Amino acid sequence: MPDNLHFKTVTDLQSLLAGGEISSVELCRELIDRKEAVDSKIQAFNSLDAENVLANAEASDQRRANGELRGPLDGIPIGLKDVIAVSGSPLTCSSRMLENFVPPYDATVSRKLKEAGAIPFGRLNMDEFAMGSSTENSAFNTTFNPWSSDRVAGGSSGGSAAAVSAGSVPVSLGSDTGGSIRQPASFCGVVGMKPTYGRVSRFGLVAYASSLDQIGPFGRSVADVAQVLQSIAGHDPKDSTSIEKAVPGYPEILQNPIGPWKLGVPKEYFEEGLDPEVKACIQKAIDWYADQGCEIQEIQMPNMDLAIAVYYIIATAEASSNLARYDGVRYSHRSEQSEDAIDLYFKSRAEGFGEEVKRRIILGTYVLSSGYYDAYYLRAQKIRTLIREDFMKAYESVDALLTPTSPFVSFRAGEKNEDPLAMYLSDIFTISANLAGIPGISVPCGFNSENLPIGLQILGKPFGESDLLAIANSFEQAHDFSSQHPDL
Numbered sequence: 001m002p003d004n005l006h007f008k009t010v011t012d013l014q015s016l017l018a019g020g021e022i023s024s025v026e027l028c029r030e031l032i033d034r035k036e037a038v039d040s041k042i043q044a045f046n047s048l049d050a051e052n053v054l055a056n057a058e059a060s061d062q063r064r065a066n067g068e069l070r071g072p073l074d075g076i077p078i079g080l081k082d083v084i085a086v087s088g089s090p091l092t093c094s095s096r097m098l099e100n101f102v103p104p105y106d107a108t109v110s111r112k113l114k115e116a117g118a119i120p121f122g123r124l125n126m127d128e129f130a131m132g133s134s135t136e137n138s139a140f141n142t143t144f145n146p147w148s149s150d151r152v153a154g155g156s157s158g159g160s161a162a163a164v165s166a167g168s169v170p171v172s173l174g175s176d177t178g179g180s181i182r183q184p185a186s187f188c189g190v191v192g193m194k195p196t197y198g199r200v201s202r203f204g205l206v207a208y209a210s211s212l213d214q215i216g217p218f219g220r221s222v223a224d225v226a227q228v229l230q231s232i233a234g235h236d237p238k239d240s241t242s243i244e245k246a247v248p249g250y251p252e253i254l255q256n257p258i259g260p261w262k263l264g265v266p267k268e269y270f271e272e273g274l275d276p277e278v279k280a281c282i283q284k285a286i287d288w289y290a291d292q293g294c295e296i297q298e299i300q301m302p303n304m305d306l307a308i309a310v311y312y313i314i315a316t317a318e319a320s321s322n323l324a325r326y327d328g329v330r331y332s333h334r335s336e337q338s339e340d341a342i343d344l345y346f347k348s349r350a351e352g353f354g355e356e357v358k359r360r361i362i363l364g365t366y367v368l369s370s371g372y373y374d375a376y377y378l379r380a381q382k383i384r385t386l387i388r389e390d391f392m393k394a395y396e397s398v399d400a401l402l403t404p405t406s407p408f409v410s411f412r413a414g415e416k417n418e419d420p421l422a423m424y425l426s427d428i429f430t431i432s433a434n435l436a437g438i439p440g441i442s443v444p445c446g447f448n449s450e451n452l453p454i455g456l457q458i459l460g461k462p463f464g465e466s467d468l469l470a471i472a473n474s475f476e477q478a479h480d481f482s483s484q485h486p487d488l
């Protein structure tokens with residue numbers, strides 16, 4: 001058996017499987033053992049059905065033996081954020097509300113992965129209903145950072161980022177409403193991509209803020225992220241917001257990278273609040289692109305300072321509507337103390353939802369209420385359009401933008417817990433991409449003096465995933481940040 005199998009990329013695993021050096025059963029056994037060995041420290045998993053994983057691995061090995069492989073991901077395990085439905089497997093959203101919920105259907109992404117032969121590997125921890133930036137809002141556990149076990153993995157897809165970083169699974173899926181893929185990827189030193197709104201079907205993704213939510217991949221290399229994106233992207237009749245647009249061959253684009261690119265650096269992203277070590281590291285990455293012959297342009301994004309305020313109006317408004325379905329009557333937690341129907345709603349929701357979720361429902365209900373709708377919600381929608389226009393204007397002169405993913409590295413667990421506003425600032429650089437619907441990727445670009453990972457964010461044009469992957473890949477190939485692993 002090859003050494004350090006748990007840190008191999010999907011690309012490596014594919015050739016080991018193809019060459020008969022390992023079987024999918026051996027690979028999955030190794031990862032189940034790895035998860036057993038390290039997950040008590042980082043708590044990335046909500047659940048893992050080892051028996052089911054091994055049965056799927058055996059079926060894949062059988063297909064391989066018969067020459068009936070379903071696709072390049074056949075036999076490859078993939079972790080799923082606990083907000084994406086897999087038929088017959090618990091789907092908790094890290095909430096007491098859905099603690100006992102088992103969906104009877106697959107999300108479109110789960111179906112596509114299964115059809116490609118990939119093996120769903122565990123349910124990964126998250127902030128409750130994807131609301132948060134540290135995975136401390138999970139009703140079950142905090143997910144810790146594999147690089148420093150007293151620090152957070154980021155959020156809300158903290159489990160998806162930490163499991164990949166720790167070597168428990170080679171790739172995973174998360175969801176990104178305001179940064180929840182890119183920010184934890186940056187904190188955990190892995191690659192994470194939020195595709196364009198509409199590129200990947202949201203059917204079977206539990207809704208937080210439907211006009212912002214998007215599913216995307218995590219991996220230990222850009223190439224792995226490209227492969228997973230390939231298998232989940234595309235139009236889905238079950239999600240009317242998914243776009244009917246051909247899906248390019250993402251992995252092939254990496255074979256013959258185009259460039260050099262015109263890259264924009266928005267000056268608003270480099271002002272106060274940015275940690276000096278992060279700033280220096282991002283500047284180094286920008287200089288590297290310049291050295292490769294890329295034209296670097298300073299860009300202005302005049303409405304960027306409004307992004308957080310706008311996001312917390314729109315996201316909470318949509319959340320207050322989406323979360324109304326958890327009433328204790330159908331599939332969610334039902335209080336046993338209630339006296340009548342109204343009391344049942346109150347008590348089930350009071351018992352089932354955590355503090356941050358309640359805060360957002362209250363905020364969202366407020367901004368939508370008559371008398372405040374025009375002042376908050378309507379104005380936020382107008383500014384959202386201006387933010388999108390800022391990006392579209394920038395893309396008239398550049399192919400993509402380079403920014404830090406997060407203003408700081410992973411923080412200590414508990415540090416921002418009591419201060420929601422400080423927590424919300426974690427997403428200052430990621431949120432505007434969701435408001436504009438554009439794609440973004442975070443790629444490891446260095447470490448600070450305490451050996452904590454730093455992520456470079458690359459933001460692209462709508463449906464410009466190929467460019468983002470190529471730009472990120474060229475950086476990754478010339479550096480060795482992605483191939484460094486935490487010592488657990």
Ligand code: GLN
Nearest residue numbers: 130131132177178179180
């Ligand atoms: N941290 C942001 C929030 O709390 C974004 C979360 C996400 O992208 N799901 O809403």
